[in-house]
Amino acid sequence: MLSAIAKKVFAGKRITEKDALRLFETDDIFTLGALASHVAGKKNGVKAYFIRNRHINPTNICVNRCKFCAFSRSQGQEGAFELTIEEIIKKIGTGQNGRVRGQTASSKKSSGRQVAHHLSPITHHGISEVHIVGGLHPEWPFEHYLNMISAIKKHYPKLHIKAFTAVEIDYFSKISGRSLQDTLAALKKSGLGSMPGGGAEIFSEGIRNRLCPEKIPGARWLEVMEAAHRVGIRTNATMLYGHVESLSDRVDHLSRLRGLQDRTKGFQAFIPLAYHPKNTEIEGSYTSGIDDLKTMAASRIFLDNFDHIKAYWIMLGEKISQLALMFGADDIDGTIIEEKITHSAGALTGERLTAEQLVDLIQKAGKTAVERDSFYRTVRTFA
Amino acid sequence: MKEHTIRERTGGKEALALFREADLLSLGRWSDNIRKALHPEEICTFVVDRNINYTNVCINKCSFCAFWREEESADAYLLDKDTIFRKIEETIGLGGTQILIQGGLHPALDIFYYTSLLSSIKERFDINVHGFSPPEICFIADASDLTIRETLGMLKSAGLDSIPGGGAEILSDRVREVLSPKKIKSSRWLEVMEAAHRLGMRTTATMMFGSIETAEDIVAHLDAIRQLQDRTGGFTAFIPWSFQPGNTELGDSKPGPTSNPSYGATAVEYLRVLALSRIYLDNIENIQASWVTQGLKMAQVALRFGANDFGSTMIEENVVASAGVSYAVTMDDIINSIRSAGFVPAQRDTYYKLLRTF
Ligand code: SF4
Ligand code: SF4
Numbered sequence: 018m019l020s021a022i023a024k025k026v027f028a029g030k031r032i033t034e035k036d037a038l039r040l041f042e043t044d045d046i047f048t049l050g051a052l053a054s055h056v057a058g059k060k061n062g063v064k065a066y067f068i069r070n071r072h073i074n075p076t077n078i079c080v081n082r083c084k085f086c087a088f089s090r091s092q093g094q095e096g097a098f099e100l101t102i103e104e105i106i107k108k109i110g111t112g113q114n115g116r117v118r119g120q121t122a123s124s125k126k127s128s129g130r131q132v133a134h135h136l137s138p139i140t141h142h143g144i145s146e147v148h149i150v151g152g153l154h155p156e157w158p159f160e161h162y163l164n165m166i167s168a169i170k171k172h173y174p175k176l177h178i179k180a181f182t183a184v185e186i187d188y189f190s191k192i193s194g195r196s197l198q199d200t201l202a203a204l205k206k207s208g209l210g211s212m213p214g215g216g217a218e219i220f221s222e223g224i225r226n227r228l229c230p231e232k233i234p235g236a237r238w239l240e241v242m243e244a245a246h247r248v249g250i251r252t253n254a255t256m257l258y259g260h261v262e263s264l265s266d267r268v269d270h271l272s273r274l275r276g277l278q279d280r281t282k283g284f285q286a287f288i289p290l291a292y293h294p295k296n297t298e299i300e301g302s303y304t305s306g307i308d309d310l311k312t313m314a315a316s317r318i319f320l321d322n323f324d325h326i327k328a329y330w331i332m333l334g335e336k337i338s339q340l341a342l343m344f345g346a347d348d349i350d351g352t353i354i355e356e357k358i359t360h361s362a363g364a365l366t367g368e369r370l371t372a373e374q375l376v377d378l379i380q381k382a383g384k385t386a387v388e389r390d391s392f393y394r395t396v397r398t399f400a
Numbered sequence: 401m402k403e404h405t406i407r408e409r410t411g412g413k414e415a416l417a418l419f420r421e422a423d424l425l426s427l428g429r430w431s432d433n434i435r436k437a438l439h440p441e442e443i444c445t446f447v448v449d450r451n452i453n454y455t456n457v458c459i460n461k462c463s464f465c466a467f468w469r470e471e472e473s474a475d476a477y478l479l480d481k482d483t484i485f486r487k488i489e490e491t492i493g494l495g496g497t498q499i500l501i502q503g504g505l506h507p508a509l510d511i512f513y514y515t516s517l518l519s520s521i522k523e524r525f526d527i528n529v530h531g532f533s534p535p536e537i538c539f540i541a542d543a544s545d546l547t548i549r550e551t552l553g554m555l556k557s558a559g560l561d562s563i564p565g566g567g568a569e570i571l572s573d574r575v576r577e578v579l580s581p582k583k584i585k586s587s588r589w590l591e592v593m594e595a596a597h598r599l600g601m602r603t604t605a606t607m608m609f610g611s612i613e614t615a616e617d618i619v620a621h622l623d624a625i626r627q628l629q630d631r632t633g634g635f636t637a638f639i640p641w642s643f644q645p646g647n648t649e650l651g652d653s654k655p656g657p658t659s660n661p662s663y664g665a666t667a668v669e670y671l672r673v674l675a676l677s678r679i680y681l682d683n684i685e686n687i688q689a690s691w692v693t694q695g696l697k698m699a700q701v702a703l704r705f706g707a708n709d710f711g712s713t714m715i716e717e718n719v720v721a722s723a724g725v726s727y728a729v730t731m732d733d734i735i736n737s738i739r740s741a742g743f744v745p746a747q748r749d750t751y752y753k754l755l756r757t758f
Contacts, residue, residue, distance in 0.1 A: 046704055047425045047426075047428055050425045051425055054425075302733075302736050302740065303696070303697065305737065305740040305741045306696075306697030306698055306699075306700040306701040306741070307700050307704065307741050308740070310701065334697060335666075335667075336666070336667035336670075336695065336698050337667070337697050337698070339666055339667045340667050340668065340701065343425065343668075377666070381666045381669060382666075382668050383423075383424075383668075
């Protein structure tokens, strides 16, 4: 049944939306795994990447209050928080091994941490990327975000800043009255290195209206991403699955991503995100482990113009993420120090895996573990 | 590598090569085909039962066990009969058909404690008593100066229905010497099971891996189980589960050759062992996925790697919960998990007879 699709995949031909639906519908996870591994192998060999990074959420106060979001609070509500720029810089400084790669002597001092004595050995890697996303704060002006980025850049000149989802960018453009292009260009000038892929959820209008009517429409999400790619900002893309969408909604979502990628080539990685039901206003159950693997594989096969597919371990759990490496994923994200958004929605994993644990998981999946930078350049290969 | 099917028995050398070299997807495909041949209905079963750990006092002190206490310890306990009766009553109230009664090797207990407990349970309740793994049986026999056969006979006539396959760990005396030096040797574990089968009692078999065993140890374990099953046909199911490192003596020790005790076997290793078990144990009907040690998502994936049973709903689970892997899972969660993995959920009894499908 899948043999016609397999033929295309092995011939390096693009599969259709109808083919993709077939892949989602099949019970034959072994063929799916084999096809996805074939595609992943052609793109990335036996490499599986991870990055040392740190997630920072500047605030959980959000004007949107999406139904499925267990992370956000209204202003003044219990549990609401906002970090000052100082605090953000300090938090970054308490990254892995208490330090950040490329931290300069002067910046060390100004970050006020006593880390100098174990800075010297180069074998001690620090984090290379900070990942910043947060709520849509009702009062912070756009300049605050620009200041945040440039202050981080000033303290940690070599640190890559990956920040702000399309939802936040759209909001910045609204509150500042700037065009998308201006907004993005200003951020880039301040030091923004790339953008994560969050906020895509599911594009299909009917489902999106049920899931997150408060959020920008799918078309707008794609518009923001296109604008980012045009000003030279690489981004990721995500899909939230396992809530109320159908399998064709998933294919539709992937297809719109593939279409945009054909035009811009600006996406680095695609990250399927399994829906987490706990603590949110929408009912539902955890996705099945089988669905997670199938979604990973079908995405890898369909998104032939994406270089990377990421199994985000903090959402999938370390076990399913490890298996995902045999179902088309080539990246298991980072050694993440804090992850508030998923954890408030009942994620099953601990908050942190060490680099050693990630390497072990990757190697036991029969892959070569490669520590990467934000653009998938090799930092270190683990033999 | 050539395809492995139910029609052709896999030899020990072949199994070793499979385990070492076959890719995970091929192992999965073969084991899934074998599972389909044995259980074509695409049903995944589970049993509603409660794990009653009557005592945590244990003289064995196995290095991987987070459960045992000294008799004098402040949190040592021995459940009284009324507590046990109440637990059974609750179990029946929740649709349970079985209790799994197991405990430590308590120096003050002998055969009369057990026979009196069993007959008082049977006087009051109509429930299958699945209880006392081989280390306990041997301990009772020794404490009471009885043979294994005599002990089993007395327990059986007092009301013991079937025996859980715990305490097998890895049936390699080299590994047991490290993990559980005081625990019964491999041959005795097998002897208890054989004696039970001969008395007409059904049992399960387990294997705990992911500690310090080698691939040879795993295959030798499977082979010992398969040989015994050829002779008796008494095993209902095989349950491989991985060592849970949290909170145990072994968890703090140095990594062994095939594992990383800092967090036990990884997902890939679990599925490889599971699939190999399904391929090798051609004479055992059922293979259980261990959601308690692996989590529900992995148990779902396990249904494509040879497993056809989710084990127990575990109304209570003390032993595993104390090593830091506890999941608050309800029967509904189990049913939903099985269904969303693409299988038909069905409640079974101890002997794998279907009671109701969902
Ligand atoms: S999902 Fe994002 S936009 Fe929606 S409420 Fe949460 S933080 Fe705000
Ligand atoms: S595993 Fe069993 S025999 Fe070993 S210490 Fe724990 S309770 Fe005792």
